Amino acid sequence: MGSAAASPPPSGSPLPSQDELKRVAAHRAVEFVEPGMTLGLGTGSTAAHALDRIGDLLRAGALPGVAGVPTSLKTELHASRAGIPLLPLGGAAGPARIHLSIDGADEVDADLNLVKGRGGSLLREKMIEGAGERFVVIVDESKLVPRLGCTGAIPVEVVPFGAPHTLGLIRKVFDGLPGFSARLRTVKKDAAEEMFVTDNGNYIVEMFFEDGIRGDLRDISDSLLRITGVVEHGMFLGMATTVIVANRDGTVTLLHKKK
Numbered sequence: 186m187g188s189a190a191a192s193p194p195p196s197g198s199p200l201p202s203q204d205e206l207k208r209v210a211a212h213r214a215v216e217f218v219e220p221g222m223t224l225g226l227g228t229g230s231t232a233a234h235a236l237d238r239i240g241d242l243l244r245a246g247a248l249p250g251v252a253g254v255p256t257s258l259k260t261e262l263h264a265s266r267a268g269i270p271l272l273p274l275g276g277a278a279g280p281a282r283i284h285l286s287i288d289g290a291d292e293v294d295a296d297l298n299l300v301k302g303r304g305g306s307l308l309r310e311k312m313i314e315g316a317g318e319r320f321v322v323i324v325d326e327s328k329l330v331p332r333l334g335c336t337g338a339i340p341v342e343v344v345p346f347g348a349p350h351t352l353g354l355i356r357k358v359f360d361g362l363p364g365f366s367a368r369l370r371t372v373k374k375d376a377a378e379e380m381f382v383t384d385n386g387n388y389i390v391e392m393f394f395e396d397g398i399r400g401d402l403r404d405i406s407d408s409l410l411r412i413t414g415v416v417e418h419g420m421f422l423g424m425a426t427t428v429i430v431a432n433r434d435g436t437v438t439l440l441h442k443k444k
């Protein structure tokens with residue numbers, strides 16, 4: 186990957202909070218937005234800063250003709266409150282092109298492969314970001330990892346019908362991989378545990394790899410997608426064109442996909 190770093194803030198200034206870093210990365214990404222563009226609108230706490238910034242610029246008249254395709258119901262609500270005109274993906278009302286998508290990530294490796302979807306939005310994100318011409322990822326430094334799966338689960342969206350059976354198939358396929366385990370994601374509601382349900386009405390299987398994935402990511406992706414009952418997974422391989430990293434020292438680094 187290629188990279189470019191901005192200069193640090195004056196010495197003596199206090200270190201920015203993680204949320205401030207997310208905002209810095211998001212605002213830098215919005216600098217790529219031009220009038221008339223259709224955007225893929227990401228989901229999560231980092232992407233939320235981009236939505237607010239785009240909304241502010243639209244209201245100020247600085248981004249005429251900009252519209253967005255939201256990657257989740259949450260983003261749809263946030264973006265419409267921010268005044269961003271929304272479009273569906275495809276169909277007569279959908280845009281002819283998605284020029285640029287901006288979204289956060291849970292992990293980014295040295296080849297700009299990502300883990301996304303720990304918030305549960307991976308399917309719509311992958312559909313929209315995969316359909317776009319450029320995909321700019323916005324993260325704070327804590328998201329950079331030596332191997333995918335180092336800091337948490339690889340989420341896998343599965344159909345609810347027979348979900349325990351699909352979980353069993355996933356376990357069978359990956360049992361040989363070092364430190365592997367898997368479970369269905371649940372959420373606490375009142376005193377009870379319930380299945381986590383995505384915007385698409387599906388469940389999530391969480392795959393864990395102690396110390397991250399040491400196998401071939403493409404092979405793992407192909408094996409997962411061959412399992413009947415699996416809809417999509419949260420490894421976004423080779424999709425990011427640029428990753429904007431807000432560093433703890435206040436600098437910003439741009440990492441570009443190798444041509």
Ligand SMILES: O=C[C@H](O)[C@H](O)[C@H](O)COP(=O)(O)O
Binds near residue numbers: 227229300302304
């Ligand atoms: O499902 C959630 C999305 O993939 C998010 O983009 C990802 O989880 C990163 O979220 P955040 O910016 O809140 O860390």
